[in-house]
Structure formats: C-alpha cells, structure tokens
Amino acid sequence: MAGTTVSGIGSGIDTQAIVDSLVAAQKAPKQTQINTQTLKATTTLSSIGKIQSALDAFRGALSNMTDTNSFGGLSLQSSNEKVATVTMGSGAATGSFSLLVSKLAKASKVSTQVYADGAGSVVNKGTTATTLTMTQNGKAFDLSVPPGATLQQVRDSINSQFGPAGLSANVLTDATGSRLIITSTKMGEGSDITLSGNSGLDTGYKVVDEPVDAEYTLDGVEMKSKTNDITNAVSGLNIKLVGLSTKNANSGEYSPTILSLSTSSSTLKSGLKGFIDTYNALLKVVNAETKVTKNADGSMTAAALTGDASMRTLMTSIREELNAVSGNGTLKTLAAFGVTSSQDGGTLSLDDKKWDKVASTNAADLTSIFNGKDGLLARLQKVTEPFAKASTGTLAERSKTLSESLTKLKAEQDTLDTRMDALKKSLQDKYNNMDTLVTQLRQQQNSVLSTLNALNKSKDD
Incomplete structure (x- = not known):
C-alpha cells in the first residue's frame, strides 16, 4: 500500500476518492447532455432576444418615417x-x-388687490378656511384657503391643484407690495377668468388682459x-x-x-440615407447571430443561429421587398436611385454620383416607392409582422419554447443532483461497512498472531 492516500481507518484505502470517482463516472453522461443542451438553449435564446430587439427598432423606425412623412420630399x-x-x-x-x-390670441389675466406685506402677507386671518372661486368658460375651480395662509401659499396651491386644468398663478411684487396674478393657457374670446368666494382675494380684483382671438x-x-x-x-x-x-x-x-x-431632393436624400442606416442596423445584428467564424487554426465556429431557417425567411422577405418594382414614377427601384448592396454582408449604401444624376429630374419618384398603402414602408411592416408580434410572432414563440426547455433542463439537473447525492451516500455506507469489516478481521488476525507468538515463546522456554 506504499504511496496510497488513505481515508479508511481500518483498510487504509482512500475510500472517499473511490466513491467520488464512481459517482462522477455515473453522473458524467447525463451531466454532459444537460450542459450541452443548456448552453445551446441559453445562447439561442440570447440571440433570438437580440434579433427581436433589432427588429422592433427597425419596425419602429419605419413607423416613424411614415408618421413624419420622411419620403414626402x-x-x-x-x-x-x-x-x-x-x-x-x-x-x-x-x-x-x-x-x-x-x-x-391672448389669455385672460386678472390681478388681486395689492398686499402691503408682500408675498408673505396673510390673506386669511380668521380661524376657519375660506374659498376662492375661479371661474372660466362656465366652470368653477374652488380653492380652499386655510387659516393663516399667505399670498405665496395661495399661489402654490393654485399651481399644484389647477395647473393641469390650465390655470396658473404668480406673485408680482413692486414698491407698493404684492398682488396675485392669475392667468390660463386657454386663449380666445369667451375664456375670461372671474374671481368670487369669501376669501377676500376676489375683492377689488382687476382685469389685466382681456382674452382675444x-x-x-x-x-x-x-x-x-x-x-x-x-x-x-x-x-x-x-x-x-x-x-x-x-x-x-x-x-x-x-x-x-x-x-x-x-x-426638395436634399430632403428625400436625407430620408433615403436614414432608411439605409435603419436597414443596415438590423442586418448587422442578424449577421452577427448567423455568421460562421473562421478560427486561426482554420476550423470554423458557427454562431447560435447559423443556418437558422427563420432568419433566412425573415431576411429573404425583406430583401424581396427592397428589390421589388414599385411606385408610379419613371424610376421604380431603389437601385435606380443609386442604392447598392455589398457582396460581403449585404449592407446597403448610396452612390452619391448616381443619386445626383437622377435627383435633378426624378427625385419625386422616390416618394411613390416608399409611401402609400402599397409603398415600401407599408410592405416591410407587413412582411416582418409575423416575426415581430409580441406574444404570437415567430420570435416570441421560439423564445417561449426555449425558456420552457431551460426550465425542463433545470428540473432534470435537480433530479440528477438528488440521485447522485443518494448514490454517493449509498456508496459511502457500503465502503464504511467494508472498512469496519476489515478492521474486525485485522483485530482477529492480530489476536491469533499474538496467541501463536505466545505459544512459540512458551515452547522455546
């Protein structure tokens, strides 16, 4: 046994190492399977998430171009x-x-009387709350003025309570004192502000500005x-x-x-370049998640979505719309305006010389290519919608399936860990029993040898 690490008290054998090796050998095949499937599902789910975000951004940009009439020119x-x-x-x-x-157009503006003590003037010196009623367009706004309230506090209350309704107040101060100025975001004839109530703030108020159209x-x-x-x-x-x-x-x-x-041809060109940038941003993400990378040793490493059928279908649908003939002008394709696609990666770019040549006479043709219910912007929204729907789209469904797979793999991992813990305990118990038996046998051996040695010594004497 020389050179052996011992853990068994009786046997002198490293039983723990034996148990660990047996458990590891039993666990390895299933653990490798779980690790491989988990890594694949996790990386694929991450890639799908990146594509989903990029596609949402692409579609959002298309909507913005439609809303802002980017190709109205x-x-x-x-x-x-x-x-x-x-x-x-x-x-x-x-x-x-x-x-x-x-x-x-001007808004109604009214002013209270002057309070000599400035913005800190107490406007309610009584012991009970009073009411300032501001009326505009037949609607009354009642402000409760608590005992001891100052002019500044009334101003702040008006702004916090009735600001969303369009009323606002300020304190205007000069050498004679301060007064409360009340106005509104509503303008035009008939939007006069009037003051009433029992707060005293309405007493002697003046019209500063009449509302006019x-x-x-x-x-x-x-x-x-x-x-x-x-x-x-x-x-x-x-x-x-x-x-x-x-x-x-x-x-x-x-x-x-x-x-x-x-x-304006320059406006149309700006819109076209914006569209190209938007498309290239989507393509960059898709390429990153589907490309095959050549390593230094000549081997190839696939990305998470390399060869993925959904990605091919998505990008093929988009490219078909980009290359389609559309519009009612003389020029009916993006290529006619100088839009080219690179051989490496497929990114779009604009040939400025070709654009300048056609823009002087046919720039407006670009409008009919992009705009309208059958224009490029609308068609791209249509072909990408099946992929982009939040809960039922292709990408969302795949994300859901992958998430369910990861949950299942986690359950399998927990089951495997539990089974291996039970196996480890069982093996430890068996080897401990073996070690105990060896200890007993050695004790018996030692007893027999002691007896024999004693008999031999007695015979020699």
Whole structure:
C-alpha cells in the first residue's frame, strides 16, 4: 500500500476518492447532455432576444418615417419666423400661402388687490378656511384657503391643484407690495377668468388682459383662431403665430409672410440615407447571430443561429421587398436611385454620383416607392409582422419554447443532483461497512498472531 492516500481507518484505502470517482463516472453522461443542451438553449435564446430587439427598432423606425412623412420630399419654409413658424402634419402637399397677422390670441389675466406685506402677507386671518372661486368658460375651480395662509401659499396651491386644468398663478411684487396674478393657457374670446368666494382675494380684483382671438389673413381670406397654434387652416400644415406683421417702410403696406412647401431632393436624400442606416442596423445584428467564424487554426465556429431557417425567411422577405418594382414614377427601384448592396454582408449604401444624376429630374419618384398603402414602408411592416408580434410572432414563440426547455433542463439537473447525492451516500455506507469489516478481521488476525507468538515463546522456554 506504499504511496496510497488513505481515508479508511481500518483498510487504509482512500475510500472517499473511490466513491467520488464512481459517482462522477455515473453522473458524467447525463451531466454532459444537460450542459450541452443548456448552453445551446441559453445562447439561442440570447440571440433570438437580440434579433427581436433589432427588429422592433427597425419596425419602429419605419413607423416613424411614415408618421413624419420622411419620403414626402417636402421642405417647409417661413419667410419671416418672427411672425410665424411652420411644421408639417399629415397630408401635406406642395404649395405656398401668404399670411398677414393683425392680432395674436391672448389669455385672460386678472390681478388681486395689492398686499402691503408682500408675498408673505396673510390673506386669511380668521380661524376657519375660506374659498376662492375661479371661474372660466362656465366652470368653477374652488380653492380652499386655510387659516393663516399667505399670498405665496395661495399661489402654490393654485399651481399644484389647477395647473393641469390650465390655470396658473404668480406673485408680482413692486414698491407698493404684492398682488396675485392669475392667468390660463386657454386663449380666445369667451375664456375670461372671474374671481368670487369669501376669501377676500376676489375683492377689488382687476382685469389685466382681456382674452382675444388671433386674427390673420391667409391668401386674402380673413380668419380667427382661439389659439396661436393653428392646425386646421391648411391641410398638413401646422402654423404657429409668434408676432404681428409689420408695415413696409416704402409702401406703407403690411408685408406678408410666405409659407411654402416645396419638393426638395436634399430632403428625400436625407430620408433615403436614414432608411439605409435603419436597414443596415438590423442586418448587422442578424449577421452577427448567423455568421460562421473562421478560427486561426482554420476550423470554423458557427454562431447560435447559423443556418437558422427563420432568419433566412425573415431576411429573404425583406430583401424581396427592397428589390421589388414599385411606385408610379419613371424610376421604380431603389437601385435606380443609386442604392447598392455589398457582396460581403449585404449592407446597403448610396452612390452619391448616381443619386445626383437622377435627383435633378426624378427625385419625386422616390416618394411613390416608399409611401402609400402599397409603398415600401407599408410592405416591410407587413412582411416582418409575423416575426415581430409580441406574444404570437415567430420570435416570441421560439423564445417561449426555449425558456420552457431551460426550465425542463433545470428540473432534470435537480433530479440528477438528488440521485447522485443518494448514490454517493449509498456508496459511502457500503465502503464504511467494508472498512469496519476489515478492521474486525485485522483485530482477529492480530489476536491469533499474538496467541501463536505466545505459544512459540512458551515452547522455546
């Protein structure tokens, strides 16, 4: 037994090492299977999650391009942004409009009497709460003013309680004292604010500003608006009035502000580049999760989704739509506008020289390729929807299946661990019994040898 590590007290044999080796040998095949399946399911689930996120971002970008009319190709301009600014809404079309602004919409504004002690003036010196009622458009807003409340506290209460309804208050202070100024986000005639109640704040209040409608002329038509933000005067055009039109120093007549919407090739090019970037971002993630990597020793390592049929179907569907002939213009493909696909990876790029050549005469054709219910943006949304649905889509279903597999593998691991613990205990018990038996045998051996030695010694004597 020389050189053997011992753990058995009686036998001198390392029984624990034997037990560990037997358990490990019994556990190894199933443990290898669980580890392999768990690693594959985990990496695949991670890859599916990355694809899902990238696809959601791609579809979100498509929706944003549709909502913002990225391929409308329209450029907005206001000749005088000190009078009006413009933004695009849905349904915008080319055209120009002459605008004259004679009056801006204003909100009602009222002021309480002056309180000589400033913002800290106590406005309720009694022992019970009083009420300040602010009425606008027939709706009353009642504010409870507690005993000892100051002007500043009343201001804060109005803003916190009625700010969401459009009312606001400020304290205005000068050498004579402070007064409470109450106004509203609502503008236009008929939105007057009145004060009443028993708080005393309504006593002697003054009207600082009367609410008035905005008055303007658009292409010679006189118009009014309750607000300075005008969204329905011209289809697809949002106008914000910011100032009054001024007179021309030479003619003495008011100078109109020209609001124009015109087709812009630079706007269309920007939209096209944005689309290319959006597609390439999706493709980059898909390529990363499906590529085969060549190692330094010449061997190949597959990614989690290499050869995956779902990924092939997804990208084939998208590429077919990119290459399809569509639109009602002279140019009906992205390739005609200089969009090319790389041989290595399939990323898109724009040939600026080719774009510049066709944009001068056919830039508007790009609009019909992308827009409309049969346009590229809508078609890409349609073909990717079966993959992207949150709970029933292809990717969601695969994620669910993989998660269930991992749960099952975890249960199998727990069962294996329990079975191996039982086997280990059983083997330990058997080897301990063996060690005890060896100890007894050695004790008997020693007893017999002692007896024989004693007899031999007695015979020699």
